[in-house]
Amino acid sequence: MKNIEKEPLTLALPKGRLTEQVKELFEENGMGFSFENRKLVAHDKQGLLKIYLVKNSDLPTYINHGIAGLGVCGDDVLFEAGYPFYKLKTFSFGGTAMCIAGHKGDVLEYTDKELKIASKFTNFTRDYFSKMGIPVEVIKLNGSVELAPVLGLTRYIVDLVETGNTLKANNLEVIEKLADINVHLIANPAYYKIHYKRINEMVDRIKDGGKDE
Amino acid sequence: MPLKSEKILNLPQGTEVIHLEEALQHRTLTRTLNDLYTSWGYLPVKTPVFDFYDNYRQLLTGKGKDNIYRLMDRDGDLLMLRSDITLFLARQMGLLLGETELPTRVCYSDIILRHQHREDISKNEFFQTGVELIGSDGLEGDMEILLLLNKTMSKLELPYYLHLGSRNLFNLIIEEKNRSIKLIEALSERDIESLRSEFSVLFTPEKSAFLCTFFQFIGNATEMKTLLTRGKDFLPVEALKEAEYLIKLSEELNSTGIKGELRLDLSEIGSQPYHTGIVFQAYMDGLDSAVAFGGRYNDLLAHFGFDAPSVGFSILLRKVEALLKKSSFEELELKPVKAEGCSWKERFENAEKLRKEGRIVTL
Numbered sequence: 001m002k003n004i005e006k007e008p009l010t011l012a013l014p015k016g017r018l019t020e021q022v023k024e025l026f027e028e029n030g031m032g033f034s035f036e037n038r039k040l041v042a043h044d045k046q047g048l049l050k051i052y053l054v055k056n057s058d059l060p061t062y063i064n065h066g067i068a069g070l071g072v073c074g075d076d077v078l079f080e081a082g083y084p085f086y087k088l089k090t091f092s093f094g095g096t097a098m099c100i101a102g103h104k105g106d107v108l109e110y111t112d113k114e115l116k117i118a119s120k121f122t123n124f125t126r127d128y129f130s131k132m133g134i135p136v137e138v139i140k141l142n143g144s145v146e147l148a149p150v151l152g153l154t155r156y157i158v159d160l161v162e163t164g165n166t167l168k169a170n171n172l173e174v175i176e177k178l179a180d181i182n183v184h185l186i187a188n189p190a191y192y193k194i195h196y197k198r199i200n201e202m203v204d205r206i207k208d209g210g211k212d213e
Numbered sequence: 214m215p216l217k218s219e220k221i222l223n224l225p226q227g228t229e230v231i232h233l234e235e236a237l238q239h240r241t242l243t244r245t246l247n248d249l250y251t252s253w254g255y256l257p258v259k260t261p262v263f264d265f266y267d268n269y270r271q272l273l274t275g276k277g278k279d280n281i282y283r284l285m286d287r288d289g290d291l292l293m294l295r296s297d298i299t300l301f302l303a304r305q306m307g308l309l310l311g312e313t314e315l316p317t318r319v320c321y322s323d324i325i326l327r328h329q330h331r332e333d334i335s336k337n338e339f340f341q342t343g344v345e346l347i348g349s350d351g352l353e354g355d356m357e358i359l360l361l362l363n364k365t366m367s368k369l370e371l372p373y374y375l376h377l378g379s380r381n382l383f384n385l386i387i388e389e390k391n392r393s394i395k396l397i398e399a400l401s402e403r404d405i406e407s408l409r410s411e412f413s414v415l416f417t418p419e420k421s422a423f424l425c426t427f428f429q430f431i432g433n434a435t436e437m438k439t440l441l442t443r444g445k446d447f448l449p450v451e452a453l454k455e456a457e458y459l460i461k462l463s464e465e466l467n468s469t470g471i472k473g474e475l476r477l478d479l480s481e482i483g484s485q486p487y488h489t490g491i492v493f494q495a496y497m498d499g500l501d502s503a504v505a506f507g508g509r510y511n512d513l514l515a516h517f518g519f520d521a522p523s524v525g526f527s528i529l530l531r532k533v534e535a536l537l538k539k540s541s542f543e544e545l546e547l548k549p550v551k552a553e554g555c556s557w558k559e560r561f562e563n564a565e566k567l568r569k570e571g572r573i574v575t576l
């Protein structure tokens with residue numbers, strides 16, 4: 001019978017900038033790690049964590065299936081995945097906003113017929129406007145969403161906006177901010193329940209300068 | 214070989230096929246548990262595969278509502294397929310039972326049909342086994358059900374963690390209905406920031422801070438006693454009594470030498486709106502969600518016309534079966550021998566003889 005107390009906790013990280021920020025934070029808190037050349041699995045220096053590097057949008061799937069018990073993920077990805085996870089900590093970094101945007105000077109008009117919106121975030125968009133009682137038609141795009149109004153596919157887009165530079169470059173602008181998007185340390189609920197002591201200790205160790213000072 | 218159509222290759226979502234050794238293991242396990250329940254005085258019941266949706270509409274919320282298959286009968290009535298045996302059973306018992314028949318002990322093992330997402334095939338929520346103790350309130354009923362759950366889990370010979378909480382405790386502290394919905398949501402996500410913000414609307418900063426800690430508590434009886442000492446000024450008297458009841462329950466259970474690790478967990482408040490007292494979930498390493506769950510629901514039967522306190526649990530058996538290779542259930546003897554003989558009579562007689570010795574024999 002394996003001794004679960006001795007096995008490292010499993011953590012999935014999304015490839016890209018977020019992982020670099022997590023790496024920096026964990027290093028500051030004595031849980032530094034690094035991925036060897038092109039490897040997708042790493043351990044922290046103390047052997048507390050086994051870390052997997054996965055595609056951002058696949059991360060909830062790994063957690064939901066219990067392959068990794070913990071993960072670092074943004075609200076946008078969580079919303080689209082729709083799985084029930086615990087949010088154990090919100091990080092100070094990676095925050096952004098989900099916005100509806102359109103041509104410069106355009107306003108949100110939904111009095112005559114349903115809104116037609118292009119977005120990568122179809123679940124978020126449908127839910128957000130449904131809760132407001134506004135019918136929407138959502139067209140799924142996988143990238144370069146800004147092109148939709150430029151090429152006339154839809155009048156509006158719903159997308160993550162950080163600086164707004166891409167919108168500006170395409171003669172578009174934010175019409176309304178719909179939600180703040182934060183980055184969280186998430187857990188599979190069953191995994192958390194089994195390993196709660198060690199996970200709590202780990203969460204307590206992570207002092208995020210931007211939030212915990 | 215001709216190409217097979219997509220419909221031939223796939224099953225509809227929410228159902229499964231099991232066969233040969235796997236089916237035998239499932240049958241053996243089901244029989245073992247049913248025999249256990251009978252030895253504890255629980256008699257089997259069978260519930261209908263589908264029933265009128267309107268009977269359950271008020272009792273269905275969230276995911277429980279989303280994953281139901283609905284259909285229409287020839288008279289235009291909306292039906293639902295059996296997605297949770299407890300509900301169907303409560304309706305049957307609510308109609309059938311009378312005061313003189315209490316307490317009644319029933320058990321069930323049956324297929325359930327829930328929609329599962331095409332890309333989320335890990336849940337294995339296809340088969341539910343469980344028991345209900347109707348007409349026994351308080352410690353008497355709670356202890357019996359928790360001990361039987363422990364015995365059930367012991368039969369599986371796999372380590373488990375039993376998390377015990379109380380919906381009643383939550384209801385006694387949070388009286389405001391509108392806020393309680395948001396708090397239940399925050400608790401279900403263990404979302405500390407939302408919890409803080411919801412509590413701060415209802416209570417003083419000191420009480421909010423305590424309740425955040427309180428509803429995130431997981432630990433043993435001693436740790437919970439320490440927590441209660443800190444919280445005496447913040448908890449209503451009735452809530453304190455309920456918390457002390459949980460401690461007593463855990464001490465009684467531990468005194469019996471239960472096999473699993475028992476943890477008092479105040480974030481366990483039950484996912485069903487009909488829970489009224491203790492609630493619990495059992496977790497196993499290697500499974501992505503709770504394998505067994507249950508609790509007290511004293512008002513559920515009244516919804517169907519007969520008022521009696523009830524407590525019970527269910528196990529999603531197909532989830533556990535994935536782990537059983539690591540336990541004694543892998544030792545099922547499946548090596549048939551062929552009967553020998555010069556005539557059919559001789560072969561048949563030899564086969565019968567060997568079968569009497571417990572061998573598996575083919576003709």
